[in-house]
Amino acid sequence: MPTTLLLASRNAKKLAELRRLMVTEAIEGIDVVGLDEVPPFDEAPETGETFEANALAKAVDGCAATGLACLADDSGLEVDALRGMPGVLSARWSGRHGDDQANVDLLLGQLTDVPDERRGGAFVSACAVVTPDGAQTVVRGEWRGRVARAPLGDNGFGYDPIFVPDEDADRGAGTVAGRTAAQLSAAEKDALSHRSRALEQLIPLLRELGSLGG
Template identity: 70%
Template sequence: MLVASRNAKKLRELQRVLDRAGIDGIELVGLDTVPPYPEAPETGETFEANAGAKARDGAAATGMPCVADDSGLEVDALRGMPGVLSARWSGRHGDDEANTALLLGQMQDVPDERRGAAFVSACALVVPSDDGFVTTVVRGEWRGSIVREPRGENGFGYDPVFRPEGEERTAAELSAEEKDAQSHRGRALAQLVPALAALAASA
């Protein structure tokens, strides 16, 4: 199964979901291991639209089942932004430090009680079929708040400034296992387990 990502951490996260669910018979491969194909730009207005487009592109290009996610941070005080623009909030795609610095600057005068936020992940599974494609799209959310300074070395993106509800630590201070159990992507991927189990059973 193709994972439409070059992020090795996402492949490992999905592998841990499969292992916990006892699903065998699915080998995960990333974009780095398949021939390059045209990837549509992420122009959807929702995480679900972007995830679905990425998964359809991957399945159409390779003929393999494809899972893709689109995720980001929705900040209450910024009316849900950066949202789908999370990875390029500072203007440069994937510049985690610049994105985080811009967010903290925009939040500088926001009091603690109004710093609520949620990580959101939409995951899409697209399976080629005789009639075209079978698509499953799910959504996971992880509520928390934005701290004032980055803390922690684990994770990526906005993890160092996101403190989950009920936690004193940021997402970047959690272990991989702790994050899997709580995170937006973990919650979304868990909802894909029935479809993934059916896929493995039919392989």
């Protein structure tokens, strides 16, 4: 039987992203499930001061509650002009957790007078894996870009519609023109994103977990 790996998330797009990684990297012997596919348990609030602390806390909780190897991600957008904020507060920047539109609107309002050359920032993802034997692994991925002046695209979530990756920006000093993360295809985003860069570091561990399936 394959090893069951719990992704500590109810975000269908994150789940699809991890499952795509398993296919593209030919990782066998792992069955990825989300929180909606296991019995409910008390989930600790995300009170850590870093992405790494939040990801690890979620992975520890998920593993302890289910007995499954658990992978958890905590991610967000760090904007240079806001001294790294919203950071770990990204999902609740507007005061309502998970309200993507309100979060985007507030952030754009805060950056209204910030010139193009100072709209840099980075998506950050910390991914943690905790296994039933108590082993813990935490990695970090970053994706640099600039904050656009208006949302564009329907393929992403969160701040994707206002994040123009450096790799796709129109060339020219200080520009924020170019496709946003929400305008990229799934394959393009998988090749570039902060989460993909973090998950890539976990591939050897995922292969090892897959080899344990009987």
